[in-house]
Structures are given as structure tokens and as C-alpha cells.
Amino acid sequence: MTVLLEAEGLRKVFSGGVRAVDDVDIEVNRGETLGIVGESGCGKSTTAKLLLRLLTPDRGSIRFDGADLGRARGTRLRKMRADLQLVPQHPMTSLNPRVPVGASIEFNMRAQDMYPGRRSQRVRELMAMVGLPPEHADRYPHELSGGQLQRVAIARALATDPKLLVCDEAVSALDKSVQAQVLNLLVDIQQQLGVAYIFISHDLAVVEHIADRVAVMYLGRIVEEGPAKTLWREPMHPYTRALLSAMPGYAQERIILSGDPPSPVNLPSGCRFRTRCPDAITACESFDPPLVGARGGGAGQKAACVHVKPLVSTSP
Amino acid sequence: MSETIQVEVTPREEVSETAVLEVRDLHTEFGSRDDPIAAVRGVSLQLHRGRTLVLLGESGSGKSVMARSVLRLYGRNARITGSVRLGDVDISAADERQLQAVRGERIALVPQDPSGALDPLRSVGSQLVEVLRQHGIVPTRAEARDRAVELLRLVGIPDPKRVVKAYPHQLSGGMRQRVVIAIGVSCNPQVLIADEPTTALDVTVQAQILELFGALQDSLQMAILLVTHDVGVAREVGDEIAVMYAGRIVEHGPTAKVLDAPAHPYTAALLASVPTPGIARGRLSPIPGRAVLAGESMSGCPFAPRCQRTVASSWLVEPDLVSIEPGRFVACSNPIRPEERIAS
CATH class of the missing domain: 3.40.50.300 (P-loop containing nucleotide triphosphate hydrolases)
Known part of the structure; x- marks a missing residue:
């Protein structure tokens, strides 16, 4: 597997000193799905916007498909965007209500000067690919259901043959029975086209279902990362454990966290989870643990916690 | 609790x-x-x-x-x-x-x-x-x-x-x-x-x-x-669950029974469409189509167009909520029977 996207040391501070994303590394391989989970305010959507360059990072680098995405500007950035597309949470607000959905799909191709002369034909192919009758291309957003609109949003994102789709809470607004249809569609498309996904959600069950690897975010940091199955069975970070146990219907003993996450303006000293952590010790007040390969963890499992012993590096 | x-x-x-x-x-x-x-x-x-x-x-x-x-x-x-x-x-x-x-x-x-x-x-x-x-x-x-x-x-x-x-x-x-x-x-x-x-x-x-x-x-x-x-x-x-579909209760009973051995095809389909954490990945089983909206005209059972267990009467009459065992009620012309649940 080769690396498609590699971001290092990403940081974004908003006005008022809100440290939304603080020193985050992300790697996505071709054709794989990276899940990002976390609760509201953890920085997962900001991370997505940074990776799409809808926001410019204050610090850090982003390499995409061998090119420097972090510093690209103007025409070069616009061209790169063909390869990087977003499937937003609410297609009702991201599709122009005054044009037929087919025109919204076509617009993406026109913006990238792609498929000249056969755009309307490609719109119909894309509609078929996402399981919609091609004649629905002539309908307006208000004439389609939530599930159908989300299919249109996926078709639009696929119009420019991207290598990476960022799905930001893309199925969260859908009813469960419809959500399953869209999740299956995303899996089919990936198998067919080999496109990579960054799948952002607060719903752990959905992420576990669709992702190969998962990154867990808390207050602007990744606190644990690893293969979806390993993270699920043997979480190493206390926050991941609490998050999993908080899922309704989770079988094992529940860890109830006290209080709410602290404000991202006024971060605690040391480890930023320590104020709610059931395993916090005195050292956590001063030690800000880095995300490291965990001894005793599964292959590729990393965690940022004082209790996690780092792997002894065997390479010179 | x-x-x-x-x-x-x-x-x-x-x-x-x-x-x-x-x-x-x-x-x-x-x-x-x-x-x-x-x-x-x-x-x-x-x-x-x-x-x-x-x-x-x-x-x-x-x-x-x-x-x-x-x-x-x-x-x-x-x-x-x-x-x-x-x-x-x-x-x-x-x-x-x-x-x-x-x-x-x-x-x-x-x-x-x-x-x-x-x-x-x-x-x-x-x-x-x-x-x-x-x-x-x-x-x-x-x-x-x-x-x-x-x-x-x-x-x-x-x-x-x-x-x-x-x-x-x-x-x-x-x-x-x-x-x-x-x-x-x-x-x-x-x-x-x-x-x-x-x-x-x-x-x-x-x-x-x-x-x-x-x-x-x-x-x-x-x-x-x-x-x-x-x-x-x-x-x-x-303690108990009542499952609603299209403005009516379609299944009602003790929680464990309804969720572990659903009798109504809609309850079963809803459960199958939700990813179960920790269980092998695969395809989810979505419910085809979408729910009828309040005010839409329908005949027979409102779930029939999305149901895989329809019988002739499903398209003609909307079934009443009837008792199938003490404390359990289901509104379906062809409910999932206990022996089928064990078989699946």
C-alpha cells in the first residue's frame, strides 16, 4: 500500500485562542478508509477542512499524491481539488436549491474542465453508479428524499474522479434504515474505483463498520490510532475505553466520565484528558504524552497516555 | 439500572x-x-x-x-x-x-x-x-x-x-x-x-x-x-418497547424479547440495518425504499412495499395489533414465528 495523503504537525488556532487542531499527524493510504471519531468540539471537522485546504493550517505540512498540498495556492490548488472531494453532512444545504441536481453534478466537472462534450452523459452514468434513476438528474433538491440527496452528493463528489473522499458526518442525518443503504453504497464504490475515504463521525458503530483504521480525537489531538478491529477489542487510551463503553448497548462495564470536556481556549496543563480521566496520576499534570507505538498493543496501534509504554524501536 | x-x-x-x-x-x-x-x-x-x-x-x-x-x-x-x-x-x-x-x-x-x-x-x-x-x-x-x-x-x-x-x-x-x-x-x-x-x-x-x-x-x-x-x-x-411505524404501534413487548427475537418484519429489518460493533464486517441489510409519510395514501399494511414477508392480505388489510404470547403484541399478517427465529 502506498501513501496517498500525509499530514504532519497540523495546527489551527481560531480567533480567541481556540486551539481546534493542535499538532495532528494523519496518513491515508490509497484505497483505504481512515475513520476519525470524537465528540463535538474535538476538532474532527476542522481537521477535515484543513486536509481539504478549505482552511489554511497555521502550522504543519500536507503532502497529497506526491505534491505539496499544504502550500499550494491559486490554479495549482484548484487543479488539486479535483482529486480531493467532500461529501458533506447536509446535502440539502450544500446543493443549490434552484438548479436540478444533475446541473450541480455537472458544475464540478465544468469547474475542472473535465469531460468536455460528454458531461451530461457522465451525469447519467454517475447517477446510475449511486443507484439513482438517471432521469432524477432533472429533479430539484426538494423533490428528493434525504437518502437520495446524499446519493447525489456522493455522485457530485465522484464527478472529477477523485482519489480521496472526505465524508464529514455523511450518514449522520439519515434514518438508520437509509443509513445502511448509503454505507453499503460507499463500500461498493470503494471496491469499484479504489478511492480512499476519510470518514468522520461521532457514531462509533458506523466508523467501526466502515473504516480500516481509526483515529480517536480529543480536544484537538489524536489520542489513539490503530486498525479498527484492534481499537475496538483492545483500546489502550482511557478516553477510547470510556467512549466505547458509553455506547448504548455496549456489553462491558461502563466507565462514566465526570464532567464535560474543558474549553479548547483554556486547556489543562499536561495531558488534556486528565481532568476527566479515571486513570490520571500526578505525572499527568505536567506530562503531555506524545502519540507513540504502544508496547503490548496490536500492530499499528498508537496511543498518547502516560500509562502506555512506548515500543522499543528495533530499527537503527 | x-x-x-x-x-x-x-x-x-x-x-x-x-x-x-x-x-x-x-x-x-x-x-x-x-x-x-x-x-x-x-x-x-x-x-x-x-x-x-x-x-x-x-x-x-x-x-x-x-x-x-x-x-x-x-x-x-x-x-x-x-x-x-x-x-x-x-x-x-x-x-x-x-x-x-x-x-x-x-x-x-x-x-x-x-x-x-x-x-x-x-x-x-x-x-x-x-x-x-x-x-x-x-x-x-x-x-x-x-x-x-x-x-x-x-x-x-x-x-x-x-x-x-x-x-x-x-x-x-x-x-x-x-x-x-x-x-x-x-x-x-x-x-x-x-x-x-x-x-x-x-x-x-x-x-x-x-x-x-x-x-x-x-x-x-x-x-x-x-x-x-x-x-x-x-x-x-x-423495560418494554413499542415499535412505531407509520403512526401505529407495530410491535410491543418486553425489551429483550422484542430486540432479540423480533416478531414484526419491520423490527427485524431495523435491527439488521444497524451496524453491530465488534461483529465481522460485511454488508449491512438496509430496508429498501423509504417509510410512508403521514398523509400519503396507502392500502393494506404500510410496511408492505418494503417488506419481504408479504402475503396476499398484506396488500388488502392493515393488520391489527394482536397478542401473540402473554405481554407481546404484533401487527402483521405474517409475523416471524419463534421457530423461524431460532432457525435464523
Whole structure:
């Protein structure tokens, strides 16, 4: 597997000193799905916007498909965007209500000067690919259901043959029975086209279902990362454990966290989870643990916690 | 938490005398009389002291309209028929003054969106005091103030003396939801109706709130009607589950039975469409198509167009909710039989 996207040391501070994303590394391989989970305010959507360059990072680098995405500007950035597309949470607000959905799909191709002369034909192919009758291309957003609109949003994102789709809470607004249809569609498309996904959600069950690897975010940091199955069975970070146990219907003993996450303006000293952590010790007040390969963890499992012993590096 | 509550499986007829709240054949219609939109179409249920009934359904199933119709919160916008009895009070026949006396005091609502339910211009304390004074729970303002602090402590708010003076925007979503719950339980109601009380919250906060509901129920012995779309939440808090589809209850029974061995094809399909954590990845089994909307014309069973178990009569008659075993009810012409469940 080769690396498609590699971001290092990403940081974004908003006005008022809100440290939304603080020193985050992300790697996505071709054709794989990276899940990002976390609760509201953890920085997962900001991370997505940074990776799409809808926001410019204050610090850090982003390499995409061998090119420097972090510093690209103007025409070069616009061209790169063909390869990087977003499937937003609410297609009702991201599709122009005054044009037929087919025109919204076509617009993406026109913006990238792609498929000249056969755009309307490609719109119909894309509609078929996402399981919609091609004649629905002539309908307006208000004439389609939530599930159908989300299919249109996926078709639009696929119009420019991207290598990476960022799905930001893309199925969260859908009813469960419809959500399953869209999740299956995303899996089919990936198998067919080999496109990579960054799948952002607060719903752990959905992420576990669709992702190969998962990154867990808390207050602007990744606190644990690893293969979806390993993270699920043997979480190493206390926050991941609490998050999993908080899922309704989770079988094992529940860890109830006290209080709410602290404000991202006024971060605690040391480890930023320590104020709610059931395993916090005195050292956590001063030690800000880095995300490291965990001894005793599964292959590729990393965690940022004082209790996690780092792997002894065997390479010179 | 719910383990401590005894789950007796008794046929409805026998327990009807002990029900705290009894709803019979409730219908709610909106729109004009010529072109009515029927959101709830004949729902009957009972709530019992210290027990939780979950109304489970997807958007548009009528579960929230049902919950609000019980409290008669729709005014003239809706035509509500059927009977709602809260002990000796017939809510369905009560006038506005009688309703005011009952609402909040004997039957209370915890809404989904706490930000919309709280007055942004008044402190949390004054909103709690208002409820307590309105219903004459405490004789003086000063006592009401003390009681407000006590209630905030009861719902697990740290530093309640500070929070009582705070305005809603100064609190987090989880804290606001706790305040709304505090208002809900302030008059020690017999019945608490909670409409998606944790849907807007993060999972770790949701876990705190569900824990709180269990603890409050144990100490106050309220009957709870909890409306949710989340199967996990339903499993967690429900003693009984009533599954709603297209304005009617299609399956009703003890939680474990309904979720582990569903009898209605819709319940089974809904469960199959939700990813189960920790179980091998594969394709989910979505329910094809979409739910009928209130007001859409249909004949026969409303689930028939999406159902894989239809029989000839499914397209002709809408099945009634009938008992299939003590305490279990299903509305289906071809329900999943116990032997089929074991086979699958």
C-alpha cells in the first residue's frame, strides 16, 4: 500500500485562542478508509477542512499524491481539488436549491474542465453508479428524499474522479434504515474505483463498520490510532475505553466520565484528558504524552497516555 | 439500572387497574378536515409506576407527535381523539385550566432540544422557581430557591449554587439537558415523558444522562415514556418497547424479547440495518425504499412495499395489533414465528 495523503504537525488556532487542531499527524493510504471519531468540539471537522485546504493550517505540512498540498495556492490548488472531494453532512444545504441536481453534478466537472462534450452523459452514468434513476438528474433538491440527496452528493463528489473522499458526518442525518443503504453504497464504490475515504463521525458503530483504521480525537489531538478491529477489542487510551463503553448497548462495564470536556481556549496543563480521566496520576499534570507505538498493543496501534509504554524501536 | 425493577409479563387486561397512565386508541390529525394528515393512527399503551416504556421509531413514524399528544400540547392545530387517563384525571376531556394543573405536576415533558426549551433571558434558577411556585410546591420564594439548588444537585450538576444563577448560554449541552430534567422532575411527577432526551448529546454525556434517568426512576418511582430512534438507547433503558411505524404501534413487548427475537418484519429489518460493533464486517441489510409519510395514501399494511414477508392480505388489510404470547403484541399478517427465529 502506498501513501496517498500525509499530514504532519497540523495546527489551527481560531480567533480567541481556540486551539481546534493542535499538532495532528494523519496518513491515508490509497484505497483505504481512515475513520476519525470524537465528540463535538474535538476538532474532527476542522481537521477535515484543513486536509481539504478549505482552511489554511497555521502550522504543519500536507503532502497529497506526491505534491505539496499544504502550500499550494491559486490554479495549482484548484487543479488539486479535483482529486480531493467532500461529501458533506447536509446535502440539502450544500446543493443549490434552484438548479436540478444533475446541473450541480455537472458544475464540478465544468469547474475542472473535465469531460468536455460528454458531461451530461457522465451525469447519467454517475447517477446510475449511486443507484439513482438517471432521469432524477432533472429533479430539484426538494423533490428528493434525504437518502437520495446524499446519493447525489456522493455522485457530485465522484464527478472529477477523485482519489480521496472526505465524508464529514455523511450518514449522520439519515434514518438508520437509509443509513445502511448509503454505507453499503460507499463500500461498493470503494471496491469499484479504489478511492480512499476519510470518514468522520461521532457514531462509533458506523466508523467501526466502515473504516480500516481509526483515529480517536480529543480536544484537538489524536489520542489513539490503530486498525479498527484492534481499537475496538483492545483500546489502550482511557478516553477510547470510556467512549466505547458509553455506547448504548455496549456489553462491558461502563466507565462514566465526570464532567464535560474543558474549553479548547483554556486547556489543562499536561495531558488534556486528565481532568476527566479515571486513570490520571500526578505525572499527568505536567506530562503531555506524545502519540507513540504502544508496547503490548496490536500492530499499528498508537496511543498518547502516560500509562502506555512506548515500543522499543528495533530499527537503527 | 433497570435490572432492579421487576419485569412482570402480564397480559394488559390484568394490569390495567394499576396503570399510572392509560392511552386508548389515540389519533392525531393535522391539516384540513378535507385533506387530513394522520400522524398518529390509533395508539394504545399503558405506563406503570417505576417502569420505562420506550417508543422506538424512525423519523416520521409519529412517535414524537404521540408523546406530545398525550400532553395535549398541540392546541387547535391538531385534532386529537381517543382517551388519555392519568389516574382519576381524564386528560382527553380536561379543559385548559385542568390541563395546566396536571402538566408539570403529575405528568412532565423533557424535550429533545434543551436550548429551545429554556428561556435564554432568565437564569436557570428563576425558571425552576417558576415551576415550583406555579404548582404551589413550596410556600415561599426563598424556599423555592433552596429547592432549586437541591434539584440541580439531584440531577448531578456540580456546584449547583453557582449554576442556579447561570443563564442557559453559560452552560454546556449536557448541563442544559440536566437543567431541563431537573425542571421535569421538580414537582415529583408520576409520569415523565422524555422525547429523544439524549439525541443532541455526545455519547459520553448521553451515558451520564441515561444513568441519571435510571437513578431518578429508582428514587422517585416515576413511570417513564421515552421516545427514541436509537436501538441502543432503547435496549439500555426500556423495560418494554413499542415499535412505531407509520403512526401505529407495530410491535410491543418486553425489551429483550422484542430486540432479540423480533416478531414484526419491520423490527427485524431495523435491527439488521444497524451496524453491530465488534461483529465481522460485511454488508449491512438496509430496508429498501423509504417509510410512508403521514398523509400519503396507502392500502393494506404500510410496511408492505418494503417488506419481504408479504402475503396476499398484506396488500388488502392493515393488520391489527394482536397478542401473540402473554405481554407481546404484533401487527402483521405474517409475523416471524419463534421457530423461524431460532432457525435464523
